[in-house]
Amino acid sequence: MVDINLLGGEESNEKNYENENFSQTINLDDDLGTSTGFHSDFSDLPQKSNNSKLLILLAVLAVVVIAVIWALLPNDESMEADLTPMTSLGGSEISDAQNLDNSSLTATGDEGGINSSETGIQPLKSVDSGVSFSSLPPLQQQMLSSVRLGCFAISAITESVTGSTVFTLVRYSGRSFLAQFITGSSSETSDLMANLQRQLNSSDLKKESEEAVTSLSRGGQRVIVSGALSLDSAPVDLNSSVQEMGVNDFENWISSHASSNGLQQNNLSKGRPTSEDGYNVTRIQLNLKGSYSAASSFLDELNRTAPSVIIDKFLLINEDASAQTSNNVNLVLVLKHYSY
Incomplete structure (x- = not known):
């Protein structure tokens, strides 16, 4: 087998x-x-x-x-997306001596759809004092409105705090603003919202959120507010000239006025000049540090000078949200400087 x-x-x-x-x-x-x-x-x-x-x-x-x-399979380019980052927040009471000169921000203007990239922009030139906003070239209109509205927004928002309320961050960009505060109570939050409406005259002022804060020794409510400004309603004087200056002159202006107002210039980053409709355009990011009073005075000087810049973003951060005096703030400006 x-x-x-x-x-x-x-x-x-x-x-x-x-x-x-x-x-x-x-x-x-x-x-x-x-x-x-x-x-x-x-x-x-x-x-x-x-x-x-x-x-x-x-x-x-x-x-x-x-x-x-x-x-x-999709190409890599089709999967790319633009990301917009946001910064986190810090505030204090503001004395009358620290207030910006709102008396110079009293008139209104009509922008009429300004676009820096539109064709036919007139060359930069000096404008007589008292000229109407509507008679300015479109590019100068955008310069003047970006500077004046931005300075006004920072001033009006920070001046709206009363009692134990402090601001921790104010961000203004493209006529929209976002601000964070620490209030002592819900009653102080109501007072804050009323003050903001009175100061800004914004039709879409909105309280985004309100929550109790336990991480700070003082406690309170964390309040986030958003809104936008309109040229037709904001009490801003736009009937003014734009002061032309070269990029080096503008850097010297920054250094001089930062120093005279007691601000420390932490950083000034400058991109390579580009050509845009016949102008030399330089992107600049400026970081200044000091007291709120010093930052307020610097913005007041910027508002009065109205240099040949378009400011894309204002950012004012209070580094100590528990403080009742704003002696440690950061002021960040992101802008484009225009010259021949």
């Missing part, structure tokens, strides 16, 4: 098919026997030559599938 190791035979033949792709459709009749049952031995299984043909076919199919998938 001859012993037949059927199990060993099965194992050896199974090893020949370990690399096959069993996700493909299989003809059960041809591969595994007739419709009446499995064969009694493995003599009818595909031979090596057939296996080679099958593997070649599978390889070709795999290449085709990979090529189709690769063609359907």
